[in-house]
Each structure stands twice: as structure tokens, then as C-alpha cells.
Amino acid sequence: MQLPSQRYAALIKKQAQELGFAYCGIAKADFLEEEAPKLEAWLNQNYHGQMAYMANHFDKRLDPRLLVDGAKTVISLVYNYYPExxxxxxxxxLKIAKYAYGQDYHHVIKDKLKLFLENLKAAIGEINGRAFVDSAPVMERQWAQKSGIGWLGKNSLLLTRxxxxFFFLAELIIDLEVAPDPPMVKDFCGTCTRCIxxxxxxxxxxxxxIDASRCISYFTIELKDSLPDSFKGTFGNWIxxxxxxxxxxxxxRFSKPHQEPKFLPSEGLKELKLQDWxxxxxxxxxxxxxxxxxKRTKLKGLKRNIDFCSED
Structure with missing residues (x-):
């Protein structure tokens, strides 16, 4: 006989599939004990650069029960953005990251998560929960690994076989007990060091x-100061x-094109040439x-990046 927690898991995974999520993993909401010393060491090395917010809410990053009262389950979700x-x-x-070709993923996925939560409440009853899309102190990659979706690669990103x-991660943290998935314990990167x-x-x-303070994404998006001359010529035209x-x-090589119309680039973006930039x-x-x-960089920040990559 199937337990209620198992029925909830099946319902949640069916709902995730219907809303277009490629993966759905479930983990028990608990303290991320193994991550605490890693996070502390990373912050102590100042690898977060000027991202002061990364040092905020240390306890909340490690314990979802501090984000949602009575939290029992973390639902991790994957939404594809790989372009055709x-x-x-x-x-x-000049190049921009593929995740930014279309509309802001925060809004696109948050709308889906709100519908997800509404559907769960309609099917199960009153549930207290919150939706997260890369905008709160949630260690999303670690939770996705804990729920069996994938493993953390040498580049710190979550990888799936x-x-x-090339996908976004999102979470629903709810106060409903749901049967968890086994964590991903194997690392399929092996001895490969191509990203490094x-x-x-x-x-x-x-x-x-990752020393984020040396990452091109950090420089071109997070850093508000002038770009350091010592890195000139290393950006490879990433703006x-x-x-x-x-x-x-x-x-x-196993990436498949997404099916989300809102992630398609605008005609204007496809037509931009170097001189237009x-x-x-x-x-x-x-x-x-x-x-x-x-738009996160505003025009001023984007022009700073363009000038940095275009100067001789």
C-alpha cells in the first residue's frame, strides 16, 4: 500500500512534468551539515568578491526551515534554456550568455512555480510553502544533488547525464512531508579538467x-566598479x-533545445552587429x-563591458 508521502511525490513529479520542468527531485528539508564548513571557507577566502549578499543569511542558506516555517520538503526543479x-x-x-537570450528567467519560472503551488494546494489541501528562483539564500545546486538530479561538476555547476x-534551477520549499529521492553520490566528471x-x-x-571574483560572469554582471586592466584581453568578447x-x-553534448518561446532571442538581438553594440x-x-x-547591468554597465572588450 502506497504511503501518503509517496502519493504526494508522484503527484508532484507529474505536475512538474506538465509544467515543462525537465527534472524534479525531492529531498527532506534539513540542515546542510556538510556544506557549512565549505561555505564558511569560501567566504573567508573572499571568493565572493563584492557580492556582499553572499555573506548574508548564513544560517538560512544552510537550513530551509529558517525560510519556511515548518518546512519538511525541498522540491528541486530543472528548466531547460539551451537554445536551438x-x-x-x-x-x-560580442557575446552574451545563452541564459540571457530571451526573457528574464526569474519571472518566467516564478510564474510557473506559483501555479505549481496553487495546483498542489488544490489537489492536497492547505500547504505552506515558498517558491525560489535564484533570488534568495538557497543553496540550489546542493539541494538538487541531494534530491538525486545530478552532481556538482568541477566548475561548481550541477551536471546531469x-x-x-544548460538549465535553470528552482525550488519549492513546503511544510508537507513527501517521500524523498536518493541523493546523487557518484561524480561522473572523473579526471576530466576541460572546464578548468x-x-x-x-x-x-x-x-x-570558484573564485567568483575572477569569473567573467562576476565581472560583467556583479561588479559595479571599473573592470580591472589586469584582465584585459581575457574576456573573449563576453559582455x-x-x-x-x-x-x-x-x-x-547531450543538451537538447528548450521548448520555451519566452526564452527565444528578440529579432533585434539577433540582428545586432559589432558596430550596433x-x-x-x-x-x-x-x-x-x-x-x-x-537589464540587470543597465545600459551604463553593458557599455562598460562592451568598451572593455573592444579596446585595443
Missing amino acids: SRLPEGPED NMGS DACPTDAIVGDGV FGCDICQDVCPWN LELTEETFNKVFPKSAV
Whole structure:
């Protein structure tokens, strides 16, 4: 006879599939004991750079029960963003990370999570829970590994055997007891070091450890100051984010194109040439990136990145 917690797990996974999530993993909401010393060491090394928010809410990052009263379950979800075709990536083309081709994923996925929670309440009854999409102190990759979805690669990203790593992670933390999945304990990276070897700024400083203050994504998105001259010539024309460590990962040969229309690039973005980037105006910026994550840098930040990559 199936226990209620098992029925809930089956219901949740069916709902996740219907909403377009590629994977759904379930873990018991508990203190991430193994991660506590790792997080503390990472912060003590100042690998978070100017991302002061990473040092905030230390306890909440490690214990979801501090985020949701009575939390019993963490539901981890995967949403694909791998594009069917890439934007031009020639030697002179300026590049943005593939996750930013379309609309801001925070809004697209958050809407799905709200519907997810509503559907669960309609099917099960009153549930207290919160939805998270990369915008709160949740160690999403660790929870996804704990729920059996994948393992943490040397580039610190979550990897799966069937679709690599070009996907977003999201979570529902709820006060309902749901049968958990077994964690992923095997590491399928083996002796491969392609991501480490390919990183032009040497940001991967250990197995699964990133010095974010050296990462191109950090420089082009998080850093608000001037870009350091010592890194000039290392960005490879990446002006918003960076996909290098993912592009070289052998597991990403299994990436499949997403089916989300909202992640398709605007016609204006596809048409931008080098000169258009160099002459980017506020009007064009707003037209090309109307609902995009690229707006996070604002026009001023994007132009700073463009100038840095374009200077001789």
C-alpha cells in the first residue's frame, strides 16, 4: 500500500512534468551539515568578491526551515534554456550568455512555480510553502544533488547525464512531508579538467570551487566598479555572463533545445552587429532587451563591458 508521502511525490513529479520542468527531485528539508564548513571557507577566502549578499543569511542558506516555517520538503526543479541556435560567436562578435537570450528567467519560472503551488494546494489541501528562483539564500545546486538530479561538476555547476548543465534551477520549499529521492553520490566528471583548462581568468581554483571574483560572469554582471586592466584581453568578447566552462564540458553534448518561446532571442538581438553594440543607445537597449536579465547591468554597465572588450 502506497504511503501518503509517496502519493504526494508522484503527484508532484507529474505536475512538474506538465509544467515543462525537465527534472524534479525531492529531498527532506534539513540542515546542510556538510556544506557549512565549505561555505564558511569560501567566504573567508573572499571568493565572493563584492557580492556582499553572499555573506548574508548564513544560517538560512544552510537550513530551509529558517525560510519556511515548518518546512519538511525541498522540491528541486530543472528548466531547460539551451537554445536551438546560438547567436553569432565569431572572433569579432560580442557575446552574451545563452541564459540571457530571451526573457528574464526569474519571472518566467516564478510564474510557473506559483501555479505549481496553487495546483498542489488544490489537489492536497492547505500547504505552506515558498517558491525560489535564484533570488534568495538557497543553496540550489546542493539541494538538487541531494534530491538525486545530478552532481556538482568541477566548475561548481550541477551536471546531469541526459542534458548537461544548460538549465535553470528552482525550488519549492513546503511544510508537507513527501517521500524523498536518493541523493546523487557518484561524480561522473572523473579526471576530466576541460572546464578548468578553458577558463581564461583561472576562476576555477579547486574541484568545484570558484573564485567568483575572477569569473567573467562576476565581472560583467556583479561588479559595479571599473573592470580591472589586469584582465584585459581575457574576456573573449563576453559582455554579459560567460558560457566557456559549459561550452567545453563533454556532458553538454547531450543538451537538447528548450521548448520555451519566452526564452527565444528578440529579432533585434539577433540582428545586432559589432558596430550596433558599439553605438548602443538607451532606445535600442530598451527595444532589444525589454524583459531581459541583461537589464540587470543597465545600459551604463553593458557599455562598460562592451568598451572593455573592444579596446585595443
